[in-house]
Structure formats: C-alpha cells, structure tokens
Amino acid sequence: MYSSGVDSREKLVEAMAELMWERGYSATSPRAVRELSGVGQGSMYHYFPTKRDLGLAALNHNCQVQLDSWKAVLQDLEDPLEILIAYLTLPRDPLKGCRVGRMAQDKAVVADDGLRQPVAEAFARLREMLAAVIGMARSQGRLPADLEPMVAVVQGGYVLAMAEQDRAPYDAACQGALELLRVAAGTAGAAPGGDGSASF
Numbered sequence: 107m108y109s110s111g112v113d114s115r116e117k118l119v120e121a122m123a124e125l126m127w128e129r130g131y132s133a134t135s136p137r138a139v140r141e142l143s144g145v146g147q148g149s150m151y152h153y154f155p156t157k158r159d160l161g162l163a164a165l166n167h168n169c170q171v172q173l174d175s176w177k178a179v180l181q182d183l184e185d186p187l188e189i190l191i192a193y194l195t196l197p198r199d200p201l202k203g204c205r206v207g208r209m210a211q212d213k214a215v216v217a218d219d220g221l222r223q224p225v226a227e228a229f230a231r232l233r234e235m236l237a238a239v240i241g242m243a244r245s246q247g248r249l250p251a252d253l254e255p256m257v258a259v260v261q262g263g264y265v266l267a268m269a270e271q272d273r274a275p276y277d278a279a280c281q282g283a284l285e286l287l288r289v290a291a292g293t294a295g296a297a298p299g300g301d302g303s304a305s306f
Contacts, residue, residue, distance in 0.1 A: 115153045117143040122164035123171075127205050130212045131161050131221070162221060168205040169228040180235050186243035187291055193236065194260070194284050200267035200276035207261045233257055249290050259283045 121143035125134040136157055140150055154160035179192045198204070203211075206228045215221045236256060243249040263279030 114143075114145045114149045117145050118150055118153060118160060119163045119167050121145075122160050123167045123205075126161065126164055127168060127202065127208060131165075131209065132212055132214045134161075136160070158218070158221070162224075165209060165215070165221060165224045168209070169224045172205040173228055173231055176232055176235065180239060186239045186246070187248060187287070189239045190236070190243070190256070190287055191284065194256070194280050194287070198264075198276075200264050200273045201271060203264050203268050204261060207264055211265070229257065243291075256283055 118139060121139045122134065125138055125142060136147075136150065139145075139160065140147060143150075150160075154163065175196070176193070179196055180189055183189045183192055202208075206225055209215045209221075209225045215225065240249060259279050259282070263276035266275035266279070267273050
C-alpha cells in the first residue's frame with residue numbers, strides 16, 4: 107500500500123505502473139491494482155472507467171520515469187564518450203526488464219495504437235538523445251560512424267536475460283557494446299588528423 111499523503115488517483119497509477127512492469131499489461135487485473143494501491147473499486151472507476159484508461163496513464167508514468175533516468179545520465183556529464191559509457195553501464199535489473207521495452211513485448215499494447223504510442227515516443231526520444239551525443243563525438247573526431255544500434259543492444263540484452271532468467275546475456279551484450287565503442291573511439295583517434303584523445 108502507498109502512504110496516505112498520496113491521492114487515490116496517483117496510488118492507482120503507481121500501482122498499475124509497477125504491476126505492468128512486473129507482469130505486463132495483459133496479465134495485470136484491476137483487482138490486483140486495487141489490492142496493491144489500497145484504493146476501493148468505486149474510487150478506481152471514478153478516476154478510470156476502464157482498464158485501458160488506467161493502463162494508458164500508467165504507461166505514460168513508466169515512460170516518463172524511464173526517460174527521466176536516461177536524461178539524468180545524459181545531462182550530468184559533458185564528455186560524449188563518458189555519456190555513452192554511462193548509458194551502457196546504467197544500473198538496471200535485466201531480469202525485470204526495461205519499464206518501456208517490457209511493454210513492447212505485450213501483444214495487447216502493440217495491437218493498440220493509443221497504448222503503443224507512449225512506448226514508441228519514449229524510444230524515439232532516447233534515440234534522439236543518443237544521436238546528439240554520438241554526433242558530438244563524431245564532430246570531435248572521436249567516433250568514426252553512427253552507433254544507432256546501441257539502444258537495440260541494451261533492449262536485446264534485456265530480452266535474452268528475461269528469457270533465460272539469467273542476467274549474464276544482458277551483461278555480455280552491454281560489455282560487447284562497450285568494447286565496440288572503445289574500438290571505434292580508438293580507430294577514430296588514430297585516424298589522420300586525430301588528436302589521440304579518444305582513449306577512455
């Protein structure tokens with residue numbers, strides 16, 4: 107249950123968001139949300155007439171929480187290579203999955219354009235943020251090419267870890283991406299005109 111300082115609507119959204127992250131949208135029942143939130147059925151349907159209404163609010167909540175965590179990493183550092191390393195080494199629970207990516211595995215979410223939109227927009231924002239960082243590194247001569255697959259590597263690591271219930275595949279995916287980043291940075295630093303500042 108949540109503290110009395112949180113209003114009923116917020117309790118419902120946070121409970122639904124947590125359960126969706128843990129179980130997915132399809133497997134989360136209104137009853138489970140009421141039990142976790144401590145909010146009665148009447149209040150629940152007052153704020154959210156349907157499960158979809160509550161699911162959409164919870165999806166937006168989870169996407170915003172995830173975006174805020176990505177932004178914190180990307181904004182707290184200035185060196186582009188350090189930012190990319192920080193993104194790849196961000197503390198995560200791969201067996202629980204990404205708050206956003208987990209929803210892309212739920213058939214009910216994928217089949218509903220309204221539910222899928224916050225997920226697609228969150229990943230689009232992340233790709234834009236990383237593209238800006240990568241572009242900065244390239245303009246400094248510290249990376250030779252675009253590294254757009256970085257997001258796919260992390261999300262793929264999540265999927266493999268959850269499928270095998272072992273974080274090792276996730277760790278291996280991120281470590282592999284780090285090594286490729288180091289190789290790419292080293293190659294750029296050794297290129298004609300490079301200043302050798304690509305090592306990190």
